[in-house]
Amino acid sequence: xxxxxxxxxxxxxxxxxxxxxxxxxxxxxxxxxxxxxxxxxxxxxxxxxxxxxxxxxxxxxxxxxxxxxxxxxxxxxxxxxxxxxxxxxxxxxxxxxxxxxxxxxxxxxxxxxxxxxxxxxxxxxxxxxxxxxxxxxxxxxxxxxxxxxxxxxxxxxxxxxxxxxxxxxxxxxxxxxxxxxxxxxxxxxxxxxxxxxxxxxxxxxxxxxxxxxxxxxxxxxxxxxxxxxxxxxxxxxxxxxxxxxxxxxxxxxxxxxxxxxxxxxxxxxxxxxxxxxxxxxxxxxxxxxxxxxxxxxxxxxxxxxxxxxxxxxxxxxxxxxxxxxxxxxxxxxxxxxxxxxxxxxxxxxxxxxxxxxxxxxxxxxxxxxxxxxxxxxxxxxxxxxxxxxxxxxxxxxxxxxxxxxxxxxxxxxxxxxxxxxxxxxxxxxxxxxxxxxxxxxxxxxxxxxxxxxxxxxxxxxxxxxxxxxxxxxxxxxxxxxxxxxxxxxxxxxxxxxxxxxxxxxxxxxxxxxxxxxxxxxxxxxxxxxxxxxxxxxxxxxxxxxxxxxxxxxxxxxxxxxxxxxxxxxxxxxxxxxxxxxxxxxxxxxxxxxxxxxxxxxxxxxxxxxxxxxxxxxxxxxxxxxxxxxxxxxxxxxxxxxxxxxxxxxxxxxxxxxxxxxxxxxxxxxxxxxxxxxxxxxxxxxxxxxxxxxxxxxxxxxxxxxxxxxxxxxxxxxxxxxxxxxxxxxxxxxxxxxxxxxxxxxxxxxxxxxxxxxxxxxxxxxxxxxxxxxxxxxxxxxxxxxxxxxxxxxxxxxxxxx
Amino acid sequence: xxxxxxxxxxxxxxxxxxxxxxxxxxxxxxxxxxxxxxxxxxxxxxxxxxxxxxxxxxxxxxxxxxxxxxxxxxxxxxxxxxxxxxxxxxxxxxxxxxxxxxxxxxxxxxxxxxxxxxxxxxxxxxxxxxxxxxxxxxxxxxxxxxxxxxxxxxxxxxxxxxxxxxxxxxxxxx
Numbered sequence: 007x008x009x010x011x012x013x014x015x016x017x018x019x020x021x022x023x024x025x026x027x028x029x030x031x032x033x034x035x036x037x038x039x040x041x042x043x044x045x046x047x048x049x050x051x052x053x054x055x056x057x058x059x060x061x062x063x064x065x066x067x068x069x070x071x072x073x074x075x076x077x078x079x080x081x082x083x084x085x086x087x088x089x090x091x092x093x094x095x096x097x098x099x100x101x102x103x104x105x106x107x108x109x110x111x112x113x114x115x116x117x118x119x120x121x122x123x124x125x126x127x128x129x130x131x132x133x134x135x136x137x138x139x140x141x142x143x144x145x146x147x148x149x150x151x152x153x154x155x156x157x158x159x160x161x162x163x164x165x166x167x168x169x170x171x172x173x174x175x176x177x178x179x180x181x182x183x184x185x186x187x188x189x190x191x192x193x194x195x196x197x198x199x200x201x202x203x204x205x206x207x208x209x210x211x212x213x214x215x216x217x218x219x220x221x222x223x224x225x226x227x228x229x230x231x232x233x234x235x236x237x238x239x240x241x242x243x244x245x246x247x248x249x250x251x252x253x254x255x256x257x258x259x260x261x262x263x264x265x266x267x268x269x270x271x272x273x274x275x276x277x278x279x280x281x282x283x284x285x286x287x288x289x290x291x292x293x294x295x296x297x298x299x300x301x302x303x304x305x306x307x308x309x310x311x312x313x314x315x316x317x318x319x320x321x322x323x324x325x326x327x328x329x330x331x332x333x334x335x336x337x338x339x340x341x342x343x344x345x346x347x348x349x350x351x352x353x354x355x356x357x358x359x360x361x362x363x364x365x366x367x368x369x370x371x372x373x374x375x376x377x378x379x380x381x382x383x384x385x386x387x388x389x390x391x392x393x394x395x396x397x398x399x400x401x402x403x404x405x406x407x408x409x410x411x412x413x414x415x416x417x418x419x420x421x422x423x424x425x426x427x428x429x430x431x432x433x434x435x436x437x438x439x440x441x442x443x444x445x446x447x448x449x450x451x452x453x454x455x456x457x458x459x460x461x462x463x464x465x466x467x468x469x470x471x472x473x474x475x476x477x478x479x480x481x482x483x484x485x486x487x488x489x490x491x492x493x494x495x496x497x498x499x500x501x502x503x504x505x506x507x508x509x510x511x512x513x514x515x516x517x518x519x520x521x522x523x524x525x526x527x528x529x530x531x532x533x534x535x536x537x538x539x540x541x542x543x544x545x546x547x548x549x550x551x552x553x554x555x556x557x558x559x560x561x562x563x564x565x566x567x568x569x570x571x572x573x574x575x576x577x578x579x580x581x582x583x584x585x586x587x588x589x590x591x592x593x594x595x596x597x598x599x600x601x602x603x604x605x606x607x608x609x610x611x612x613x614x615x616x617x618x619x620x621x622x623x624x625x626x627x628x629x630x631x632x633x634x635x636x637x638x639x640x641x642x643x644x645x646x647x648x649x650x651x652x653x654x655x656x657x658x659x660x661x662x663x664x665x666x667x668x669x670x671x672x673x674x675x676x677x678x679x680x681x682x683x684x685x686x687x688x689x690x691x692x693x694x695x696x697x698x699x700x701x702x703x704x705x706x707x708x709x710x711x712x713x714x715x716x717x718x719x720x721x722x723x724x725x726x727x728x729x730x731x732x733x734x735x736x737x738x739x740x741x742x743x744x745x746x747x748x749x750x751x752x753x754x755x756x757x758x759x760x761x762x763x764x765x766x767x768x769x770x771x772x773x774x775x776x777x778x779x780x781x782x783x784x785x786x787x788x789x790x791x792x793x794x795x796x797x798x799x800x801x802x803x804x805x806x807x
Numbered sequence: 808x809x810x811x812x813x814x815x816x817x818x819x820x821x822x823x824x825x826x827x828x829x830x831x832x833x834x835x836x837x838x839x840x841x842x843x844x845x846x847x848x849x850x851x852x853x854x855x856x857x858x859x860x861x862x863x864x865x866x867x868x869x870x871x872x873x874x875x876x877x878x879x880x881x882x883x884x885x886x887x888x889x890x891x892x893x894x895x896x897x898x899x900x901x902x903x904x905x906x907x908x909x910x911x912x913x914x915x916x917x918x919x920x921x922x923x924x925x926x927x928x929x930x931x932x933x934x935x936x937x938x939x940x941x942x943x944x945x946x947x948x949x950x951x952x953x954x955x956x957x958x959x960x961x962x963x964x965x966x967x968x969x970x971x972x973x974x975x976x977x978x979x980x981x
Binding site for chain 1: 846848849876887889
């Protein structure tokens with residue numbers, strides 16, 4: 007071929023080959039081998055298909071081109087890749103090698119380098135394909151999410167960062183009665199009126215970063231509120247809200263999920279009402295059973311009858327317990343349980359629980375051990391009764407399911423990290439370990455579920471509702487802790503639970519110091535001294551605190567708790583009397599100044615109403631030091647006093663003096679004690695009258711002088727009558743009346759300072775109680791004689807005022 | 808030539824995995840990266856096959872034509888199919904439309920090569936639950952067609968059924 011022509015073609019990267027009908031190369035252009043698959047094989051005489059393997063399979067076509075049936079054949083975009091060079095693309099065209107306008111049996115193969123074009127095409131196609139694939143995936147993804155959102159039964163709303171509603175799903179449309187179109191653009195607050203209250207919390211929780219997905223918000227707990235529908239209906243809903251944070255601003259905002267609570271609320275209400283009604287309906291007769299059983303128990307019964315009545319009473323109490331458990335459980339479930347946040351003494355609380363169950367443990371011959379680390383906080387804030395409830399439940403179970411061995415309670419504490427506004431800086435862990443029957447491993451998870459026990463044979467053998475542990479779990483969780491256990495069959499179980507709390511040991515004394523300008527306030531030293539916490543054990547006493555000032559109530563109660571006592575409280579004399587009529591107490595801590603009925607009056611009433619053998623010891627809490635130091639000069643009925651401010655050690659002293667075993671009353675020996683107290687020889691103790699005067703003086707509405715005179719007059723009028731009655735009663739062998747009269751005489755005489763007369767009357771009373779009938783006449787005579795002296799002395803004193 | 812050369816084409820929509828199947832079969836490799844094929848790339852692989860009739864072991868050279876996926880810019884040139892003994896039509900199980908186009912690709916191939924053999928590869932089987940794969944295999948079998956060899960669910964990524972499909976096609980071409 008013409009070399010010029012060849013050169014031109016070559017410059018345009020076009021090469022050629024001429025082959026015969028047997029595919030052998032006849033002629034070739036100089037640079038054709040650069041476009042061949044293997045350059046060495048392109049030689050005249052060789053099969054072209056070696057260098058151009060893409061020609062394999064074109065045989066049939068080639069024949070047609072030779073015969074003229076087909077003009078040409080093209081293969082475009084064949085890629086050549088060789089390891090060391092960049093790929094090249096070629097177009098191949100096969101045509102008849104026409105010579106002199108006549109077809110021949112030779113084929114012309116033209117090969118063109120089309121790399122540039124193909125590379126361009128590649129980018130174009132690549133871009134388009136990728137975009138399509140991406141679009142496809144996105145569409146599918148969006149469809150999927152849309153489906154999920156649409157089919158949600160809960161209402162879903164999406165808002166912009168500023169709170170404008172963007173989307174709502176179908177359930178939301180139905181619930182809120184709005185079309186999507188109507189509501190888009192409106193603020194979320196037209197649906198959720200109080201949303202601002204929660205904004206801050208949502209923001210606060212906003213920034214937990216996850217490694218893969220960027221920051222996410224955990225949904226805040228479901229909050230119960232009301233939503234407003236288009237027609238103005240208020241529907242109770244539970245809503246949760248989450249912040250959506252992506253990089254694209256258009257895709258940010260908040261997601262709200264609303265759940266219609268109407269049915270749930272109605273059900274809850276119905277349940278509460280039902281429970282309240284049921285509890286009342288059941289409690290009333292049960293209380294009657296218990297009450298009447300108690301009354302019956304105190305009547306004349308044979309031993310056998312007594313046992314039967316006790317059974318009735320115990321069953322009644324057990325039933326009441328079950329009802330209370332059920333109510334507790336239901337209250338906790340519906341979130342209605344209220345917890346106290348009061349300071350209390352931790353160890354006392356534990357010891358109370360222990361002492362309640364000690365008898366049962368003793369009965370079974372089980373050892374009860376209590377151990378704690380020495381730096382356990384003394385005073386913590388929380389709900390003492392709920393904590394005690396858990397302990398009692400666990401201890402009761404431990405004892406119930408243990409035949410031999412021991413039950414050990416151990417307590418440890420540790421500081422915990424405080425986050426934000428939290429105040430609970432301490433975690434306390436309790437462990438109740440028993441050597442009982444244990445629990446099989448596969449039953450452990452059922453244990454804390456309501457109404458389930460390990461198995462039904464347990465219910466039959468040991469009784470119980472199966473609520474106890476469920477309640478313990480709820481209570482401990484509500485107190486910021488958790489509950490769990492270890493157990494081994496036939497070896498025993500250890501139940502653990504924790505609570506979180508705030509330690510306030512030092513804080514309490516600071517509180518007291520702040521109010522120390524008031525004279526009536528008790529202050530305590532800077533240290534709460536180390537007090538023996540087993541005092542209550544050694545000297546068991548039922549204590550009534552009669553005091554109206556709240557701070558003092560708290561302080562004294564705490565002092566008592568430190569010693570291990572749990573005192574009852576009355577706010578004034580009237581309440582004290584009411585309390586005494588309900589229970590018997592060993593000791594009364596009586597404040598002097600109280601509204602409605604003051605301490606002195608109350609004391610008088612108590613002396614009148616109850617015999618010395620059953621009467622509580624009265625310890626006066628007085629703000630003044632008018633009372634002398636010796637106890638012999640105390641007004642009759644007052645056994646001791648504490649001058650405010652007093653230290654806890656003084657309280658300890660006073661209480662331990664008056665520990666009393668309830669069954670004992672003062673025997674004959676006490677009589678001599680009373681006698682020896684009568685040091686004062688004067689008939690009338692002037693200070694007693696002064697005391698009356700002083701007490702009256704405190705009361706602004708009363709003229710002290712007149713009051714005193716009146717008091718003396720009353721006494722002088724009443725006493726002769728009493729003496730007469732005493733005589734009559736004695737004659738009639740009416741010893742109960744006689745005792746009462748002697749008692750009254752004694753107390754009234756003491757009030758007016760006629761201590762000798764008071765003592766004689768008291769002795770008389772003692773004799774009656776001790777059934778010393780022979781000594782009575784003589785004693786009565788002494789009393790009468792002494793009265794005459796008293797009468798004279800009082801009249802004298804009376805003149806002075 | 809000492810060995811017999813057989814041309815087979817891989818046909819299918821763009822992005823279904825034709826290039827990856829060949830790469831797995833010939834180079835024993837796989838890459839996640841997507842690079843659109845333009846034009847055609849021809850790979851060679853020698854295989855052994857047994858001629859059941861003549862009880863002879865044959866050495867074959869497969870010329871595997873990796874043809875660009877069909878796209879909106881232009882249709883596939885029929886010239887590529889010229890002289891092919893067999894074809895593997897490839898579809899992507901995660902893209903139903905690519906599966907729907909299998910039948911069309913098959914027709915176009917058979918038009919140029921009425922005597923040709925075709926196997927169907929339902930590729931990217933690793934992305935779908937096994938329970939669906941059976942369903943698809945059944946759906947995309949053309950057993951009433953004499954050219955039909957088999958339908959396999961393949962995964963160029965894991966290698967599942969890749970060798971099998973080439974082998975079954977090769978076997979049918981003897």
